[in-house]
Amino acid sequence: MDQITHDVRTAQWAEIVRSCHERPAGQSAKKWLDENGINEKQYYYWQRRIRNLVAGTTSKSLPATRPTGEV
Template sequence: MAEQTSLVAQQVRLMHWAEQIRECQNRPEGMDVSTWCEQNNITKANYYYRLKRVRQMCLDQLPEAEKPAFVELSRLKAERTATVPEVPVMCIKNGHGLSADIFSSVSPQLLRCLVEAFSHVE
């Protein structure tokens, strides 16, 4: 029972952190992460720790066959809106040299098309 309670507490904490990440990513244009963190009483290091944990939680929920490979890529130019920072939230690649930066503003339809395209390249 204590293990289940601990697991629930961890999930609630991660969901709270995910909401904080969303709020930071939607901060006003021109505001940097440091300023947002200061205004929200969180250290910058703690913000990035939470970001890493939330991303890992999302990856852990994917079936093994669907997990993308992460690699560091040179920055690609992408359209952005005033509320979305130009920082990719995910980088995917396949075994044939194709790669893509995925931004938080990507539509579900485009993401689905990218996944399909990456899975059909030989």
């Protein structure tokens, strides 16, 4: 996949993720995805990728930190 295609898909999925987060109160994500014809596994895959892009990391988990005890 070339960079332009990747950027377009990322933008499309970012809009889908945003729309799902703005779904009506009380409606489950699964129900919203079903009503909008979106594959649940694809949605969570892209949600994770977008979160990693926003966080500036591509790792699957963040490194552990030690509490310093300072407030």
